[in-house]
Amino acid sequence: MSIWLRTAVLAAAASSVVGCGGARVTLHDPTIPEPLIDRLPLSVAVRYPPVFDNFVHEEQIIGKEKWSIDLGRSNRLLFTQLFGSMFSDFNVIAGDTDPKDLPIDALIEPSIDAFEFSVPSQSQTDDFAVWIRYRIKIFDASGTQIANWPIAAYGKSQATTFGGDEALRRAAVLAMRDAAALIILQMDKATGISKLREARAQRETPPSPALPEEVNLQTTAAEEPPDDTD
Amino acid sequence: MIQTRHFPSCRASIIALLGASLSACVTSRVENVRENSTGIAEGEGIVIMAKSYHLGNETEENFISCVGDSIGRGKAGLRVVPNNEFVDALFPWFEPRTAPAETKGLPTLMSRPGVPEKIREKGVRYVVWLDGDTDKVAGGGSMSCAAGPGGGGCFGFAWWQNDANYEATVWDLSGLEDAGTVSADVSGTSFLPAIVVPIPLIARTQTKACNALADQLRLFIVAQEDDCYGARLRACHRAPARDGNTPNRVPRSLLRGRSTVRARSAAHPGTARRGTPCPRCGRTARRRSSVHPARPA
Numbered sequence: 001m002s003i004w005l006r007t008a009v010l011a012a013a014a015s016s017v018v019g020c021g022g023a024r025v026t027l028h029d030p031t032i033p034e035p036l037i038d039r040l041p042l043s044v045a046v047r048y049p050p051v052f053d054n055f056v057h058e059e060q061i062i063g064k065e066k067w068s069i070d071l072g073r074s075n076r077l078l079f080t081q082l083f084g085s086m087f088s089d090f091n092v093i094a095g096d097t098d099p100k101d102l103p104i105d106a107l108i109e110p111s112i113d114a115f116e117f118s119v120p121s122q123s124q125t126d127d128f129a130v131w132i133r134y135r136i137k138i139f140d141a142s143g144t145q146i147a148n149w150p151i152a153a154y155g156k157s158q159a160t161t162f163g164g165d166e167a168l169r170r171a172a173v174l175a176m177r178d179a180a181a182l183i184i185l186q187m188d189k190a191t192g193i194s195k196l197r198e199a200r201a202q203r204e205t206p207p208s209p210a211l212p213e214e215v216n217l218q219t220t221a222a223e224e225p226p227d228d229t230d
Numbered sequence: 231m232i233q234t235r236h237f238p239s240c241r242a243s244i245i246a247l248l249g250a251s252l253s254a255c256v257t258s259r260v261e262n263v264r265e266n267s268t269g270i271a272e273g274e275g276i277v278i279m280a281k282s283y284h285l286g287n288e289t290e291e292n293f294i295s296c297v298g299d300s301i302g303r304g305k306a307g308l309r310v311v312p313n314n315e316f317v318d319a320l321f322p323w324f325e326p327r328t329a330p331a332e333t334k335g336l337p338t339l340m341s342r343p344g345v346p347e348k349i350r351e352k353g354v355r356y357v358v359w360l361d362g363d364t365d366k367v368a369g370g371g372s373m374s375c376a377a378g379p380g381g382g383g384c385f386g387f388a389w390w391q392n393d394a395n396y397e398a399t400v401w402d403l404s405g406l407e408d409a410g411t412v413s414a415d416v417s418g419t420s421f422l423p424a425i426v427v428p429i430p431l432i433a434r435t436q437t438k439a440c441n442a443l444a445d446q447l448r449l450f451i452v453a454q455e456d457d458c459y460g461a462r463l464r465a466c467h468r469a470p471a472r473d474g475n476t477p478n479r480v481p482r483s484l485l486r487g488r489s490t491v492r493a494r495s496a497a498h499p500g501t502a503r504r505g506t507p508c509p510r511c512g513r514t515a516r517r518r519s520s521v522h523p524a525r526p527a
Contacts, residue, residue: 033321036344156283158291181322
């Protein structure tokens with residue numbers, strides 16, 4: 001056998017071994033485009049959990065490869081950009097800040113309930129898929145929780161000739177965009193956040209004898225059915 | 231010296247000839263159904279999108295880019311706005327979750343702030359939604375390969391059949407209506423005989439479907455009232471115009487259908503809608519039917 005043929009056989013064998021080894025995928029601060037929406041006239045503060053600064057998810061596929069995905073600060077960037085486009089006045093506050101001291105209509109606390117992904121060897125397709133389940137809690141200016149909204153986002157991307165890293169990264173970004181689209185589309189309907197401005201105005205009007213509106217605003221949005229598409 | 235100069239080109243010719251003669255068999259069928267008249271002005275463009283994977287669509291990303299490249303190529307190419315550029319510009323209204331599934335959703339979409347302006351800015355007249363995929367539907371045979379320090383080789387025979395079924399739905403954003411659909415069904419069987427060295431005879435079904443669909447889409451979109459674009463290909467090419475002098479010519483570059491390609495469409499797109507009489511022949515155009523069938527192969 002000629003040298004080049006042996007080299008080719010060895011290279012093919014080596015690449016097939018590497019192909020089974022899984023990968024560690026890192027998201028490099030993805031961004032979402034500026035949404036084409038009207039801002040809600042609300043003053044909103046957001047408090048992020050520590051996991052939004054460094055989120056890593058690992059998955060060991062039994063008998064096969066190990067995959068891990070490092071979202072880093074992607075979630076913080078996503079929600080900061082998103083809420084900055086959705087509300088007329090928006091601030092990020094530290095974990096120890098008391099929202100009662102701030103002139104805001106609402107405090108939003110996003111968190112991650114679950115993160116999952118599937119790779120082609122699991123799904124028996126060419127697709128990488130990512131599911132992210134976020135939870136958004138909304139509090140009024142006095143600190144009363146008015147909404148607890150779970151949202152399920154999904155992204156899918158096909159494996160490319162050059163491996164799955166880019167496809168998994170793309171699927172994760174698509175899932176985050178999906179979450180952003182869902183929040184833009186349904187947040188007000190699911191949480192009634194826009195009513196908080198009126199509630200605050202009523203509360204700040206001294207002679208008003210009206211009962212606090214927040215009593216009637218308590219909502220717990222229905223759990224979204226999981227997206228079965230793959 | 232002369233021999234060494236000629237050999238490479240000669241070898242290349244032989245290999246090309248061999249490759250062409252050994253290519254696998256592919257059959258294809260392209261159809262279009264017109265709902266409304268189309269046409270495209272200078273400065274107007276199209277965008278090629280995949281139907282949402284939230285709806286179970288599996289259209290391959292490379293197929294979408296292939297159709298876009300193919301429609302935009304050449305002198306007769308249309309202006310194709312890159313898919314991701316369009317989706318980003320209109321975020322979040324063309325995301326898989328939020329994109330309108332039917333033309334009924336277009337008026338609502340157009341009433342959203344900034345959307346009509348952004349579409350105008352991008353110069354997009356038509357949105358083409360692709361649906362479908364390429365599947366392996368059958369296969370058989372067996373082959374075994376072995377390699378050792380002294381050499382290696384394969385023996386056996388394998389075959390497989392791929393079917394590529396795609397449908398493109400064309401939405402006209404100027405009239406907020408469904409212009410029609412173009413579909414391509416391509417089937418091909420690949421063979422892999424091996425006697426020491428495997429000789430792949432690959433049927434490129436997806437590429438064939440891409441080219442066929444792109445050519446027909448281009449014809450479909452550029453069609454004007456009373457023109458023959460998009461209909462009956464060769465038969466239309468010979469049809470006399472209304473004045474009886476100059477035929478309504480379809481550019482030769484667009485008539486790339488081979489004997490295995492059968493183009494069927496409603497006659498006289500633009501004027502002959504479903505159930506309406508065809509002005510040239512007095513017959514009625516039917517959905518997915520051919521008043522003037524393509525010449526037999």
